Amino acid sequence: MDVALIVRVSRFFAEAAWVTVEISVLALALGLCVGFAAALAKVSDRAVLSLPARVYVSVFRGTPALIQLFIIYFGGPQIGLQLEPFAAGVLGLGLNIGAYMTESIRGAIVAVERGQSEAARCLGLGHLQAMRKVILPQAARLMIRPLGVNSIALIKGSALVSAISVVELTYTAHRFISSTYRPFEMFMLSAAFYLLIISAASHLIRTLDARFALRT
Amino acid sequence: MQGFDFWAVTEYSDVLLAGMAWTALLTVASSGLSLVGGAVFALLGLSRSRVVRMPTAFFVWLFLGTPLLLQLYLIYFGLVQIGIDLTAFAAGVIALSLHFAVYNADVIRAGIVAIDRGQHEASRSLGLGLGQTMRKVILPQALRNVTPALGNNMIALLKESSLVSIIGVMELTLSAQRAISETFRPFEFYIAAGALYYVLNAVLELVLRRVERGTAMTR
Numbered sequence A: 001m002d003v004a005l006i007v008r009v010s011r012f013f014a015e016a017a018w019v020t021v022e023i024s025v026l027a028l029a030l031g032l033c034v035g036f037a038a039a040l041a042k043v044s045d046r047a048v049l050s051l052p053a054r055v056y057v058s059v060f061r062g063t064p065a066l067i068q069l070f071i072i073y074f075g076g077p078q079i080g081l082q083l084e085p086f087a088a089g090v091l092g093l094g095l096n097i098g099a100y101m102t103e104s105i106r107g108a109i110v111a112v113e114r115g116q117s118e119a120a121r122c123l124g125l126g127h128l129q130a131m132r133k134v135i136l137p138q139a140a141r142l143m144i145r146p147l148g149v150n151s152i153a154l155i156k157g158s159a160l161v162s163a164i165s166v167v168e169l170t171y172t173a174h175r176f177i178s179s180t181y182r183p184f185e186m187f188m189l190s191a192a193f194y195l196l197i198i199s200a201a202s203h204l205i206r207t208l209d210a211r212f213a214l215r216t
Numbered sequence B: 001m002q003g004f005d006f007w008a009v010t011e012y013s014d015v016l017l018a019g020m021a022w023t024a025l026l027t028v029a030s031s032g033l034s035l036v037g038g039a040v041f042a043l044l045g046l047s048r049s050r051v052v053r054m055p056t057a058f059f060v061w062l063f064l065g066t067p068l069l070l071q072l073y074l075i076y077f078g079l080v081q082i083g084i085d086l087t088a089f090a091a092g093v094i095a096l097s098l099h100f101a102v103y104n105a106d107v108i109r110a111g112i113v114a115i116d117r118g119q120h121e122a123s124r125s126l127g128l129g130l131g132q133t134m135r136k137v138i139l140p141q142a143l144r145n146v147t148p149a150l151g152n153n154m155i156a157l158l159k160e161s162s163l164v165s166i167i168g169v170m171e172l173t174l175s176a177q178r179a180i181s182e183t184f185r186p187f188e189f190y191i192a193a194g195a196l197y198y199v200l201n202a203v204l205e206l207v208l209r210r211v212e213r214g215t216a217m218t219r
Helices: A001-043 A049-063 A067-080 A083-113 A112-124 A128-142 A146-165 A169-178 A183-212 B007-011 B013-045 B050-064 B068-082 B088-114 B115-126 B130-145 B147-169 B173-183 B184-217
Strands: none
Touching: A001 A049, A001 A083, A001 A146, A001 A169, A001 A183, A049 B068, A049 B184, A067 A083, A067 A146, A067 B147, A067 B184, A083 A112, A083 A128, A083 A146, A083 A183, A112 A128, A128 A146, A128 B147, A146 A169, A169 A183, A169 B050, A183 B050, A183 B068, A183 B184, B007 B013, B007 B050, B007 B130, B007 B173, B007 B184, B013 B050, B013 B088, B013 B147, B013 B184, B050 B088, B068 B088, B068 B147, B088 B130, B088 B147, B115 B130, B147 B173, B147 B184
């Protein structure tokens, strides 16, 4: 164990860890937006809405995230979409996790008792109003935990963007492994940062869950 | 902006199909090993001895909290440091197996804990040893209960296996990359690779559903 080396390089790892946090947070925001839209479309009675949502979820859950990322970053320019690695990373990770979040959100929506939506409709609320004022407020409290699981998976999945040369934690670990020939030290250093980020995220999710989750 | 040429894909269909076969092999081999590893980690984690339990818990915590890609780098580049020089394929199989063994261990442990204690006591009083009890009474029941969850991990493994392309294993993703380096058509070939993964995924789901129906306990 070369402690002096670890101290010397840890600054680069801390900066890289911040990039991992940034890209995860942005992808999370995108994933939540896409996930909500797709989940609402998927529970709709109209095939025009539910069919595209079903195709989206099936395609993005049925293929590797790495391939999706490569299509966006390397294939994008062919369809006129030229993105920086960071932006391509956010888009790829966000669309990928969005498909998993769609299922988490949809699961929470259908878990709210059917009688609730019937009662709301009987009281004269429209479909959208019933959704917004009766179903979603209850469903939101049920989806904290599954969305939390998705978010943790997203943080670990963010390592993939190192393959399109975003300088985040895994990329930095790889770079220093090749230049120092100290793989175990570099692995442990990067692992420490990942564990720190993931512990903080899990703590946040647990707190939110304890505060807001619907007890059944 | 250049036009598309999906016909180029057909010229490389043998390369892509060979890559697909390697991905299938990688998935089957790693899944098998990750099931065995998962059962081992689960049993170690349930051990009565602290000396066994603590290191297992640490290892599981470390592997659950870090990305697969990082683990892959550790195993492929890291083991060389202590004199173990693995081929890319071997490193890929080991990394995928260990990574998913940890996930499977979680599932299997939950399955074991859910089995009624009476089963354990009955089998011990019939004279079976601890190992025999686990192997012949507890595990067969526990595994049947958690087949769907283990199946989900296997499906995740299929998709994550694309990562080993990064250390140079010639599976589906790297096969597509090789074709791209000759044709400069990333869009077409990554779409084609994605479609082939989708097919593998659908086939695996079909097989797993069969297995689930075969092993489900009638309640």
